[in-house]
Structure formats: structure tokens, C-alpha cells
Amino acid sequence: MTDGLEFLGGRLLVVAFEGWNDAGDAATGAVRMLKDQLELVPLFDVDPELYFDFQFNRPLISADADGRKKLTWPSATLYGPMHPADPVDRLADDAELRISASNNDNIYLLVGTEPSRSWKAFCAELLDAALTHDISAIICLGSMLADVPHTRPISVFTSSESSEVRQALDVERSSYEGPVGVLSALSDAADILDIPTLSIWASVPHYVQHSPSPKAMLALIDKLEELVDVVIPRGDLMEQAEEWEQTIDSLASDDEEMAAYIKQLEAARDTVEAPEASGEAIAREFERYLRTSDGRRGPALSGDDTSKSQGPVVAPDDLSKSKGKASDEAAKEQQDAADEPSKERDDDADSDSDQA
Numbered sequence: 001m002t003d004g005l006e007f008l009g010g011r012l013l014v015v016a017f018e019g020w021n022d023a024g025d026a027a028t029g030a031v032r033m034l035k036d037q038l039e040l041v042p043l044f045d046v047d048p049e050l051y052f053d054f055q056f057n058r059p060l061i062s063a064d065a066d067g068r069k070k071l072t073w074p075s076a077t078l079y080g081p082m083h084p085a086d087p088v089d090r091l092a093d094d095a096e097l098r099i100s101a102s103n104n105d106n107i108y109l110l111v112g113t114e115p116s117r118s119w120k121a122f123c124a125e126l127l128d129a130a131l132t133h134d135i136s137a138i139i140c141l142g143s144m145l146a147d148v149p150h151t152r153p154i155s156v157f158t159s160s161e162s163s164e165v166r167q168a169l170d171v172e173r174s175s176y177e178g179p180v181g182v183l184s185a186l187s188d189a190a191d192i193l194d195i196p197t198l199s200i201w202a203s204v205p206h207y208v209q210h211s212p213s214p215k216a217m218l219a220l221i222d223k224l225e226e227l228v229d230v231v232i233p234r235g236d237l238m239e240q241a242e243e244w245e246q247t248i249d250s251l252a253s254d255d256e257e258m259a260a261y262i263k264q265l266e267a268a269r270d271t272v273e274a275p276e277a278s279g280e281a282i283a284r285e286f287e288r289y290l291r292t293s294d295g296r297r298g299p300a301l302s303g304d305d306t307s308k309s310q311g312p313v314v315a316p317d318d319l320s321k322s323k324g325k326a327s328d329e330a331a332k333e334q335q336d337a338a339d340e341p342s343k344e345r346d347d348d349a350d351s352d353s354d355q356a
């Protein structure tokens with residue numbers, strides 16, 4: 001097994017998939033931005049016929065410079081450097097990396113669409129290709145819908161199933177139980193092959209779930225740059241993130257219900273983030289939030305249909321985990337408080353389905 005201290009020393013594969021794991025297009029947007037900054041070439045593609053339902057993930061037609069039409073099929077592509085470097089240990093003694101461009105030739109990317117079927121075979125084929133190119137570790141990027149305000153910094157949660165990686169990088173083990181996307185299937189298959197994995201998830205405000213979120217993309221890139229020895233130029237992404245926030249501010253100012261809901265989210269977030277916040281105080285604030293919101297998801301901005309869920313959805317309590325171990329007990333108390341209303345919503349949904 002690759003030791004946790006060597007996690008960032010070899011060839012790293014950064015992965016993101018469109019679909020359930022990609023709220024606000026943040027994860028795939030971050031990987032594609034990284035692809036644009038590195039000199040990478042395609043190394044491997046899966047066969048779309050084997051894994052995709054084309055009525056669900058339809059091919060796209062476009063015209064080239066000469067006007068000729070071309071179909072682009074949903075797929076997943078592995079990219080790698082033209083001249084890969086030999087794997088070397090690059091982890092600093094204090095587990096903090098110097099930010100430079102020296103690791104560019106050890107970065108590989110996997111980006112594509114979440115498959116419709118045959119996930120086990122899909123993951124096995126991709127991991128076989130990764131091992132062919134001596135990939136030693138995998139970083140999975142995801143983004144999820146959450147009860148978070150767009151006006152605060154995007155929460156990012158980093159976790160690993162490897163005890164060595166958790167110790168080396170000072171990250172946590174995810175306590176999530178429930179439905180998963182293909183990222184979890186890929187991570188599980190990688191663990192069986194003793195390939196260590198790290199997951200980085202950003203939280204996207206659920207009330208703007210169907211518009212791209214450059215702010216969440218920027219948060220993922222910031223976290224990735226903390227961990228990987230490579231500089232990622234931001235381009236105009238910071239300006240796009242500011243415009244995104246200002247646009248939502250403008251829309252919310254014309255909607256009293258939405259403005260009030262965002263203020264509730266801000267109050268809950270500020271309580272969790274306060275340095276003096278205790279677990280009891282956080283639990284009280286979250287209980288107040290549940291009472292005022294009736295334990296249900298808030299309104300959506302005009303034109304954004306929240307009935308079409310994209311990605312896993314979390315409550316504000318899960319986000320406190322990003323503060324680190326100092327907030328562990330508070331996060332657990334909030335998770336307990338959130339479980340009950342979540343179960344009630346699931347039971348209501350099951351009852352409505354049975355009646356239908």
C-alpha cells in the first residue's frame with residue numbers, strides 16, 4: 001500500500017464527473033480549468049456504447065471551422081503529460097507543500113460524464129488505465145447542494161478512507177451514509193487495489209443549483225492548490241465569482257422571502273463559524289433554524305427549479321466539519337439534530353409515492 005506520507009509524491013490523478021457529483025458545474029469546471037493550464041494529451045477514452053444511456057445523456061452536435069457537423073458523445077477521458085516525470089517524494093516535512101510549477105508533469109486528469117450503467121466495469125476499466133500509467137494516488141473533486149448562503153466563503157470538506165493519508169494531511173474520515181455517485185464507486189474500487197484516495201467537496205447554495213458556480217469552482221481550486229505542488233492560474237475566475245455573487249444579491253433583493261431565507265442561512269453559518277461558538281450554542285441555533293424554516297428546503301430564485309435535485313444535499317451542520325477538528329463535537333451534535341427532520345421528509349416522500 002502507498003504510505004500516506006507518499007500520497008503527494010507520485011503521479012496524481014484528479015477526477016471529476018458531470019452529473020450527480022457536480023452541483024453548479026464546480027468540480028468538472030475546476031478540472032477543466034486545470035487541463036487548460038497544463039500541457040496534457042488524451043491517453044484513454046471509455047467506449048460510450050458500454051456505459052451511457054443516450055436518451056439520458058444525449059450526444060451533442062456542433063460545427064467545426066469549415067462548417068462540418070460533428071457529434072460529441074458522452075464519455076470519460078484520461079489525460080496525462082506528454083513527458084511524465086519520474087515519481088519522487090514531494091511532501092514537505094511538515095506536510096505543507098511549497099506552491100510551484102515543479103509538479104506539473106506528475107498531474108493526470110480524468111473528466112467525463114457519470115455513467116448510466118455498469119459502474120463496476122466502468123471503474124475497473126478506468127483504474128486499469130490509471131495503473132498502466134503508474135498512478136499512485138487519486139484526488140476526487142465533487143460539489144453538493146447545501147443549505148449555505150452565497151454571501152459567505154464556500155465550505156470545502158476534505159476526507160479520506162486511508163488512515164495514513166488522514167494522518168499525513170490532517171484530514172477527516174467522512175461519516176456520510178446514504179446514496180452515492182460514481183466518485184464513491186471509483187474510490188471504493190481504488191481502495192481495493194490499494195490506491196489511496198482523497199475527496200474534496202465544495203458546498204453550492206441549493207437555491208441557485210442550476211446555474212454554474214464560479215465561486216465553488218474557485219474554492220475547489222484553492223483547496224487543490226493547497227495539496228498539490230502546482231500553480232493554477234485563476235484567469236478571470238475571481239471576477240466571475242464576484243459577478244455571480246452580485247447577480248444573486250440583485251435577484252434576492254427583489255424577493256422578500258428569498259432575502260429573509262438568506263439572512264437565516266447567514267445567521268446559522270456565522271454562529272457555526274464564530275470562534276467562541278460552543279457545541280450547545282451551535283445546536284440551539286440550528287434548532288432555531290429548523291423551527292423557523294419548518295425543517296424544509298427554502299425558496300429558490302426565480303427560474304431555478306429545486307425539484308430537479310443535482311447532487312447530494314446537506315444541511316448547515318455538515319459544513320462545520322470544514323473548520324477542522326476543533327468543531328468535531330459541534331458538527332456531530334448538529335448532525336443528530338438534522339437527522340430527524342431529514343428522516344421525516346424521506347418518510348413523507350415514501351408515503352406520497354405509495355399513495356400515487
